[in-house]
Amino acid sequence: MAPLVAPSILSANFTDIAGAVRLIESAGADWIHLDVMDGSFVPPITFGSQMVADIRAISKLPMDVHLMIDNPERHIESFCAAGADYLTVHAEASVHLHRILQTIRDHGVKPGVSIVPSTPVDHIVEILNEVDLVLVMSVNPGYGGQKIIPSTLAKVERLVGIREEKSLSYRISIDGGVNRTTIDEVRKSGVDVIVAGSAFFNAEDSAAEVAILRGRR
Numbered sequence: 001m002a003p004l005v006a007p008s009i010l011s012a013n014f015t016d017i018a019g020a021v022r023l024i025e026s027a028g029a030d031w032i033h034l035d036v037m038d039g040s041f042v043p044p045i046t047f048g049s050q051m052v053a054d055i056r057a058i059s060k061l062p063m064d065v066h067l068m069i070d071n072p073e074r075h076i077e078s079f080c081a082a083g084a085d086y087l088t089v090h091a092e093a094s095v096h097l098h099r100i101l102q103t104i105r106d107h108g109v110k111p112g113v114s115i116v117p118s119t120p121v122d123h124i125v126e127i128l129n130e131v132d133l134v135l136v137m138s139v140n141p142g143y144g145g146q147k148i149i150p151s152t153l154a155k156v157e158r159l160v161g162i163r164e165e166k167s168l169s170y171r172i173s174i175d176g177g178v179n180r181t182t183i184d185e186v187r188k189s190g191v192d193v194i195v196a197g198s199a200f201f202n203a204e205d206s207a208a209e210v211a212i213l214r215g216r217r
């Protein structure tokens with residue numbers, strides 16, 4: 001099956017977020033990816049739950065919220081209330097991952113877990129039955145426009161295997177450095193969702209870019 005495409009508004013012009021959302025919709029993309037950064041878990045600061053609420057008010061597309069923040073437990077409620085469809089926390093950001101994932105589900109939102117390139121899949125094996133999404137970071141989180149770290153694709157393959165073995169149903173997404181040069185390799189890993197920041201927003205023809213990332217050209 002063709003993967004879903006989730007453009008990241010991190011690479012949009014922040015003075016025109018409504019325009020970025022319209023572009024994502026008119027290009028036929030599947031989800032909107034929102035990168036929340038706190039200046040602590042990662043160096044940059046981006047935006048908080050108000051951005052999610054404001055986008056919810058103008059779009060029906062599923063919102064895939066990626067929290068790159070420390071102490072995520074403090075912010076679960078506000079992001080759920082803002083209208084996130086998927087809420088993903090980093091395994092490295094909290095000791096009490098299991099509880100956080102359950103809290104997200106209790107709020108009626110789909111829980112996701114993410115791992116940075118240096119974190120092995122083994123680290124999250126015990127909670128894979130609690131998530132609807134596993135977001136594999138294919139660059140070190142914090143910035144758009146970086147080069148993919150190819151070894152991270154083996155983690156996607158491993159997650160595909162575990163899903164099969166344990167009859168689980170999470171989706172697997174890949175985030176960072178996916179573009180028309182790397183997409184063939186990325187798709188071979190069996191990934192379900194492709195996050196694309198710079199590839200989407202720098203494209204001359206965004207609909208064509210989405211089609212390329214899906215594998216239809």
Ligand code: DX5
Binds near residue numbers: 143178
């Ligand atoms: C990086 C973010 C990504 C980023 C991807 O920390 O999580 O979502 O926007 O950007 P590209 O596609 O430009 O690598």
Ligand code: ZN
Binds near residue numbers: 034
């Ligand atoms: Zn992201």
